[in-house]
Amino acid sequence: MSRSRRKTLIFGHAICRSERKDKQLWHRRWRAGERTLLASASPEALSAHLPLSESQVSDVYWMGKDGRSYWPIARQVAMAKRIARHQGRSPQERAALKKRLLRKWMGK
Incomplete structure (x- = not known):
């Protein structure tokens, strides 16, 4: 992989190289929220259950990268x-x- 090249010249605006940790944290929060909602819901309410949206758990502006641009x-x-x-x-x-x-x- 020493000669691999970037195929798309799109870079993130940030100090960090990856948002991996932010995404892991977001998914942990989302799964924990889903578990608590499903555990507390009655059997009749499970059929009408809607999953949590992304905005209820996290915000993209809290993550390490703040957008991308073409260079x-x-x-x-x-x-x-x-x-x-x-x-x-x-x-x-x-x-x-x-x-x-x-x-x-x-x-x-």
Whole structure:
């Protein structure tokens, strides 16, 4: 997988890389809420039971990522060139930094 590349250039707006923990917590809350509702419901009310909605248990704005956006390769190259120009001291160092940044951003 060292040569795998990102097929869609869509990135999340956040510091975290994944929302896995947030999603696990959300599903735990949802399942616990469902268990308590089903345990407290009468047998007649079970046929009319509606599951909890997502908004009753969690909110997407509490999670680590706050939306996604498209970042095309042309803008990635321009950003890598700008960062390399400011941080690199020699032309070789600038080229290596630009290459390293592009590989980092395009890797999975």
